Amino acid sequence: MTGDFVRAENLSVNLGGKTVLSGVNLGIKHGEFVTLIGPNGSGKTTLVKCLLGFIKPSAGSAVINTRRTGYIPQSYTEKGGFPATAGELIKSAGISAGMKSSGVIISREKIMAELKISSVLNKCFSDLSGGEKQKTILAMALIKKPEVLILDEPNLNLDPHAYAKFLKLADSVHKKHKITVIFVTHMVSAMPVSSARVVVLKKGGIYYDGKAAPLFRKKNVMEEIYG
Amino acid sequence: MDELYLKAFLSCSLTGAVCGLAGAFIFLMEIPFVGVAVSHAAMAGGVWGVILGFPAKIAAFVTSILMSAVLGPFSDRLKMHLNFVLSVMFAFLMALALLGVGIFEGHRQMMYSVLWGNVFLSGWNDILFLVFLLTLEAALIIFFYSSLVLVMFNREMAAAGGVNEKLIYYTVLVITGAVVSAGMNTAGGLMIFGMIILPAAAAKQLCTGMKSFIILSGAAGLFGGAGGAITAFLLNLPMGATSVLFMTAVFLVSAAVKKFYKIPLNH
Numbered sequence: 001m002t003g004d005f006v007r008a009e010n011l012s013v014n015l016g017g018k019t020v021l022s023g024v025n026l027g028i029k030h031g032e033f034v035t036l037i038g039p040n041g042s043g044k045t046t047l048v049k050c051l052l053g054f055i056k057p058s059a060g061s062a063v064i065n066t067r068r069t070g071y072i073p074q075s076y077t078e079k080g081g082f083p084a085t086a087g088e089l090i091k092s093a094g095i096s097a098g099m100k101s102s103g104v105i106i107s108r109e110k111i112m113a114e115l116k117i118s119s120v121l122n123k124c125f126s127d128l129s130g131g132e133k134q135k136t137i138l139a140m141a142l143i144k145k146p147e148v149l150i151l152d153e154p155n156l157n158l159d160p161h162a163y164a165k166f167l168k169l170a171d172s173v174h175k176k177h178k179i180t181v182i183f184v185t186h187m188v189s190a191m192p193v194s195s196a197r198v199v200v201l202k203k204g205g206i207y208y209d210g211k212a213a214p215l216f217r218k219k220n221v222m223e224e225i226y227g
Numbered sequence: 228m229d230e231l232y233l234k235a236f237l238s239c240s241l242t243g244a245v246c247g248l249a250g251a252f253i254f255l256m257e258i259p260f261v262g263v264a265v266s267h268a269a270m271a272g273g274v275w276g277v278i279l280g281f282p283a284k285i286a287a288f289v290t291s292i293l294m295s296a297v298l299g300p301f302s303d304r305l306k307m308h309l310n311f312v313l314s315v316m317f318a319f320l321m322a323l324a325l326l327g328v329g330i331f332e333g334h335r336q337m338m339y340s341v342l343w344g345n346v347f348l349s350g351w352n353d354i355l356f357l358v359f360l361l362t363l364e365a366a367l368i369i370f371f372y373s374s375l376v377l378v379m380f381n382r383e384m385a386a387a388g389g390v391n392e393k394l395i396y397y398t399v400l401v402i403t404g405a406v407v408s409a410g411m412n413t414a415g416g417l418m419i420f421g422m423i424i425l426p427a428a429a430a431k432q433l434c435t436g437m438k439s440f441i442i443l444s445g446a447a448g449l450f451g452g453a454g455g456a457i458t459a460f461l462l463n464l465p466m467g468a469t470s471v472l473f474m475t476a477v478f479l480v481s482a483a484v485k486k487f488y489k490i491p492l493n494h
Contacts, residue, residue, distance in 0.1 A: 052387050071387035076380070082255070083430075084376060084437040092380075095373035096390050124435030137384075144388060 005030040005180055006051060006148060010060035013046050020046045022204045023060070030147070033174050033181045035191050035212075038201035039226045044184045045074065047201065048150055051182075068097075070141025070149040072134075074156055081126040086117065086136040089125060093140035104143065111139045114176075115169065131162035135169070142173065148180045149173070155190040167192045188216075188225065200225055231347060232460060238349035239456035239466055240449055241357035242413040243474070247426035247448020248364045249406040251441045252399050254427035255379040258309045261295075261400075262423045264317040265407040266416025268294035271320040274327035288408045294320070295404025299397040344415030346456075346466045356409055364402060368441060371395060376437050413452075414467035421471035425478050426451060432481040451477050 004027030011024040021043045028034050036044045049055040050062035052071060084092075087108065094104035112118045115135045120128055125136060134154060141149055151170065155163045171194040174181045183192055191198070191212070198215055200208035202225070208215055253261055269287035276286020294316055302312045368375065377385035378395045385392040410419050426447035427440075434440040454477075455470025462469075 049383075052383075054383060054386065067389055069387050071384055073381060073383050076384065081431070082380060083434050083440040084380065085435060088376065088437050089380060092373035092376040093384075093388060096377050096385070097388055122436075127435070140384065150387075 006064050008062040011057050011062050012059040014058045020204055030180055031178055033195050034197045035183045035195040036199050037185055040186055042201040043204045044201050064148055066147040068147045070146035072137050072151045074153045084125055085122050086125055087121040090139045090143055094143040097144040107143050111142050115139055130158050150182045152184045234349050235346045236456045237354050238346050239413050239470055240453040242410040243452020244445055244449035245360045245406045246410050246422040248445040249403050250423040250427035251444040253423055259424050260313055262407050262420035264313045265291050265404050266411055267317055267321045269408050271324035274324050278331055291404045291408035295400045299400045344411055344413055344467045346413045349412045418467040418471050425474035429478040429481040432485040447477050
């Protein structure tokens with residue numbers, strides 16, 4: 001585990017007097033595609049926020065061995081129409097990560113073309129469709145050339161069709177950019193099929209950690225995860 | 228132009244500009260009542276400063292800055308939205324101010340001047356301070372533009388991207404406190420709310436891009452302040468209220484332009 005790119009060791013978190021995570025051990029190697037799955041309140045987002053340093057653990061540690069981290073949170077701003085274009089947001093993400101303005105413009109063009117959102121460059125973010133917004137946020141994460149990409153419940157803002165497209169995109173991004181992907185979801189049906197490894201969180205601990213196939217061959221898989 | 232009027236005009240115009248720029252961020256953070264809350268902090272600071280033997284203006288300014296400096300950390304630590312923290316502080320500080328006024332009745336006039344403002348009391352030092360604030364705002368926007376955009380969009384995404392989002396966020400709040408405190412001479416604690424929100428609301432009608440939104444918000448504030456001051460001189464009206472009414476007119480015109488012409492400004 002010490003050589004892992006992303007790791008949590010004996011991680012425990014208490015929030016408001018409630019134990020959210022208890023003694024979690026998790027190691028993720030560079031380039032892995034890992035799905036964190038579990039019912040609501042199982043501690044998935046807390047685990048991710050500990051890894052990102054947003055929440056301090058009560059005990060143990062959580063580390064990502066790089067500063068180049070892309071994060072797509074469960075919810076992003078709506079704020080009655082955020083007055084920024086998709087292009088401005090992606091450019092700002094690049095520049096604030098230390099890229100030069102000219103380099104950012106070129107990278108932005110490439111990434112927007114890859115994600116098929118070149119047409120929304122000058123459109124206001126709040127005027128975009130759910131799928132375009134999600135892709136814009138993905139572009140904001142990718143422009144920094146992250147080594148780790150964390151997607152926290154990206155299905156929440158998308159209809160099933162747009163989500164299916166987004167899953168394909170996440171898969172191709174993982175393969176093309178060779179980055180570690182941590183994909184968080186509470187729905188088995190929302191799990192990316194390309195995910196080689198599944199980690200099931202339940203009641204603040206890891207219930208299952210392994211390949212997806214053996215888990216889903218079990219007859220009572222839904223009961224196992226949500227019961 | 229008489230020096231008194233010149234100072235009043237400059238004070239009103241500059242207050243409009245600094246409030247317009249700060250208002251763009253207040254609009255993005257969705258904390259419109261920060262103006263009213265900080266002005267009551269100033270009132271409490273002013274009243275208790277005098278009671279304790281300090282100059283009212285400095286005590287009012289320091290209290291405003293202190294309040295806006297603790298807003299962000301309180302909100303983060305307590306995991307409460309800024310608006311709730313503002314409400315608690317507003318109630319506490321208003322009670323503190325009224326307690327001071329109730330105990331020492333002689334300070335009632337001071338409370339009224341904080342609430343209603345008097346632009347003709349603005350001196351060259353006040354105007355220079357407004358120029359300093361305007362420069363500070365412009366510098367912050369120019370040098371930290373990308374980080375500001377990200378922090379306003381989503382603080383967690385900004386933090387994950389390596390931006391010192393807390394420093395940026397708290398700095399914006401402190402500057403907001405300074406702007407409100409400095410602008411109270413012109414508009415008073417009640418009207419400053421309008422001078423902060425109206426320019427940003429007007430700019431939002433016409434803009435779909437962040438740069439144009441910030442620039443137009445500042446410009447609408449400057450235009451509203453200057454236009455309000457000139458209108459107040461010509462019609463012999465109170466300057467703070469006239470400026471806010473003028474800015475309301477600017478907002479209505481921009482809303483009409485959006486409705487009938489539909490021309491968004493991107494850059």
